[in-house]
Amino acid sequence: MIRDLRGTGGRPQGATFLIAGLLAGLGALALWQGFALPDKGGYAGMGSGGLPKVVGAALMALSGAHVWAGLRGLGQPAPRVSPAPVLWIVAGLLAQLLLLKPLGFTLASGLLFALTAAGLGKPLRLTLPLGLVLAFAIYGVFDQILQLHLPAGWIETLVFGG
Amino acid sequence: MAMDPMILLYALIGVTLGTAVGVLPGIGPALTVALLLPVTYGLDPAGSLIMFAGIYYGGMYGGSTTSILLNTPGESASIVTALEGNKMARAGRGGPALATAAIGSFVAGLIATLALAFLAPHIVKLALIFGPREYFALMVLAFVTVSAAFGDSAIKGLTSLFVGLFLALVGIDQLTGQARLAFGVPEMLDGVEVTTLAVALFAIGEALFVAGQGAMGADKIEAVKGSVWMTRADWARSWKPWLRGTAIGFPIGAMPAGGAEIGTLLSYAAEKRLAKNPEEFGHGAIEGVAGPEAANNASAAGTLVPLLTLGLPTSATAAILLAGFQQFGLQPGPLLFVTSPQLVWGLIASLLIANVMLLVLNLPMIRLWVKLLTIPKPWLYAGILTFATLGTIGMNPSPVELAMLLVFGLMGFAMRLYGYPIAPVVVGLILGPMAESQLRRALSISQGDWTTLVSTPVSAGILFAAALALVVPMILRLRGRGEVLSRLAADED
Numbered sequence: 001m002i003r004d005l006r007g008t009g010g011r012p013q014g015a016t017f018l019i020a021g022l023l024a025g026l027g028a029l030a031l032w033q034g035f036a037l038p039d040k041g042g043y044a045g046m047g048s049g050g051l052p053k054v055v056g057a058a059l060m061a062l063s064g065a066h067v068w069a070g071l072r073g074l075g076q077p078a079p080r081v082s083p084a085p086v087l088w089i090v091a092g093l094l095a096q097l098l099l100l101k102p103l104g105f106t107l108a109s110g111l112l113f114a115l116t117a118a119g120l121g122k123p124l125r126l127t128l129p130l131g132l133v134l135a136f137a138i139y140g141v142f143d144q145i146l147q148l149h150l151p152a153g154w155i156e157t158l159v160f161g162g
Numbered sequence: 163m164a165m166d167p168m169i170l171l172y173a174l175i176g177v178t179l180g181t182a183v184g185v186l187p188g189i190g191p192a193l194t195v196a197l198l199l200p201v202t203y204g205l206d207p208a209g210s211l212i213m214f215a216g217i218y219y220g221g222m223y224g225g226s227t228t229s230i231l232l233n234t235p236g237e238s239a240s241i242v243t244a245l246e247g248n249k250m251a252r253a254g255r256g257g258p259a260l261a262t263a264a265i266g267s268f269v270a271g272l273i274a275t276l277a278l279a280f281l282a283p284h285i286v287k288l289a290l291i292f293g294p295r296e297y298f299a300l301m302v303l304a305f306v307t308v309s310a311a312f313g314d315s316a317i318k319g320l321t322s323l324f325v326g327l328f329l330a331l332v333g334i335d336q337l338t339g340q341a342r343l344a345f346g347v348p349e350m351l352d353g354v355e356v357t358t359l360a361v362a363l364f365a366i367g368e369a370l371f372v373a374g375q376g377a378m379g380a381d382k383i384e385a386v387k388g389s390v391w392m393t394r395a396d397w398a399r400s401w402k403p404w405l406r407g408t409a410i411g412f413p414i415g416a417m418p419a420g421g422a423e424i425g426t427l428l429s430y431a432a433e434k435r436l437a438k439n440p441e442e443f444g445h446g447a448i449e450g451v452a453g454p455e456a457a458n459n460a461s462a463a464g465t466l467v468p469l470l471t472l473g474l475p476t477s478a479t480a481a482i483l484l485a486g487f488q489q490f491g492l493q494p495g496p497l498l499f500v501t502s503p504q505l506v507w508g509l510i511a512s513l514l515i516a517n518v519m520l521l522v523l524n525l526p527m528i529r530l531w532v533k534l535l536t537i538p539k540p541w542l543y544a545g546i547l548t549f550a551t552l553g554t555i556g557m558n559p560s561p562v563e564l565a566m567l568l569v570f571g572l573m574g575f576a577m578r579l580y581g582y583p584i585a586p587v588v589v590g591l592i593l594g595p596m597a598e599s600q601l602r603r604a605l606s607i608s609q610g611d612w613t614t615l616v617s618t619p620v621s622a623g624i625l626f627a628a629a630l631a632l633v634v635p636m637i638l639r640l641r642g643r644g645e646v647l648s649r650l651a652a653d654e655d
Contacts, residue, residue: 058327112547
């Protein structure tokens with residue numbers, strides 16, 4: 001299965017350098033935080049800033065190791081990804097994130113279900129009603145019976161009251 | 163306590179759920195426990211913990227079913243089972259393969275849980291004399307073995323680990339109260355939730371990865387033909403591998419050596435070497451199913467040894483179990499055996515009962531579980547994501563939390579694409595703050611003298627072992643380039 005992902009030409013080392021850049025960014029952030037904190041090390045001589053400095057330095061070193069691997073051509077082979085289904089799912093998660101507060105759990109999570117299943121190949125006219133029914137059922141079971149507090153929108157307020 | 167009907171019910175729910183998620187591809191025990199944490203917040207602590215442990219055991223049973231019938235392991239500890247198990251199923255011997263896996267898991271679970279019960283008090287006695295520096299050394303050892311000792315690249319493992327440690331920095335420092343890397347966002351002062359990270363990396367990352375593979379061809383499920391019972395010859399060929407698998411898996415799980423898959427690899431290699439007819443390996447040798455399946459259950463029980471006695475998680479699932487204990491205000495470790503003995507021993511006793519339940523669930527009812535495999539992937543993953551986000555929403559319905567879920571989900575996707583291991587991130591997040599406070603406590607006691615870390619034979623020895631675990635695999639890889647893994651890959655068609 002892993003072998004299928006390999007061998008799609010392109011610029012195979014690009015990802016390695018990108019990962020190296022991200023690691024350097026995180027490392028810089030940790031180092032900055034480590035040095036910015038006032039030292040309250042006390043007897044230990046190592047305060048809140050100690051570990052951020054260590055982690056930052058390690059991330060910088062790992063970033064360097066990635067650059068080295070990239071230059072030597074030991075980096076990641078570019079994997080083959082079909083972008084459309086991935087984007088459907090990301091869209092579903094974004095929709096849920098944005099709509100949860102204004103529209104409530106049923107609509108937001110129903111949409112996530114619908115967009116995910118649609119992205120994986122089922123028609124939207126099938127996935128949307130199913131997602132809404134499922135999300136509504138989940139709300140009923142978890143919020144009303146199991147006392148898990150889920151955000152209510154107009155549908156939930158209409159059915160279960162305010 | 164273990165015979166209390168409510169506790170039995172929790173155990174039954176746990177093993178049933180565990181078997182189900184073990185069977186289903188894409189969700190494993192770590193994710194399931196992470197999802198259940200917010201839901202069980204208000205429930206009985208003992209019952210919930212028994213349920214979680216049941217999920218862990220059940221996942222090890224269920225994973226074999228998918229490996230054997232579908233050639234797609236349900237979780238990583240069952241990868242080796244697929245090698246011989248699927249060949250047996252294709253040859254119409256799926257029934258005996260499932261049976262030797264289930265009975266082997268039972269034998270191993272039983273012996274290993276008893277070993278846990280006998281071993282735990284001794285380790286607790288030992289652990290009571292441990293100070294901060296010994297704990298810090300143990301945690302360093304766990305970091306190294308989880309991230310760098312196994313897998314195909316030490317750099318990738320260490321990258322995952324330090325990303326986890328970076329995430330662990332976010333929030334208020336427990337010792338001084340100073341905020342770190344929170345950037346004034348109130349939600350980030352609490353730090354990154356273990357459940358949010360685990361759900362994002364495991365569920366969302368996996369769903370995106372599966373989606374990115376493109377066209378969904380239907381998988382070929384081998385039907386279970388004929389009897390699920392083993393013949394006399396099958397029994398004769400299975401019992402020794404079960405015992406050997408247990409003997410290999412338990413210590414590997416109990417040492418901070420990183421997850422159940424290592425034990426299964428070693429057990430497979432041992433059975434192949436010891437077999438009377440090694441030419442059968444690669445064409446469906448029952449020993450190659452019996453040994454690794456016993457090994458993965460034995461290491462699941464073994465993992466509970468450092469978790470319960472030292473509070474030290476050595477796998478992703480153990481890290482989530484630790485988060486489960488902490489949710490109920492319990493800190494696993496030697497003191498737990500003193501403060502709540504009935505909880506610890508109730509948990510261990512329940513595991514023995516859970517094992518019997520699992521044998522019943524997995525042998526006569528195997529055809530029912532196979533039906534789970536026929537759920538089409540779009541519905542399966544849409545359902546997984548809906549439930550995955552449900553846990554986070556139930557815990558904290560804020561857009562910031564969901565945004566973290568999305569960002570970490572994308573990170574999990576990228577990590578899968580480029581072959582970075584997931585478990586070290588989770589272990590780094592949960593163990594990072596514990597290691598930091600032990601280190602700072604040790605340095606406080608020594609007034610800032612770093613040589614205190616190697617000033618006792620125990621802590622120096624553990625740190626030396628950690629250094630070996632980092633360096634030796636690197637040398638091995640430079641010489642042989644991950645020989646074991648490449649040999650296994652060559653055995654597959």
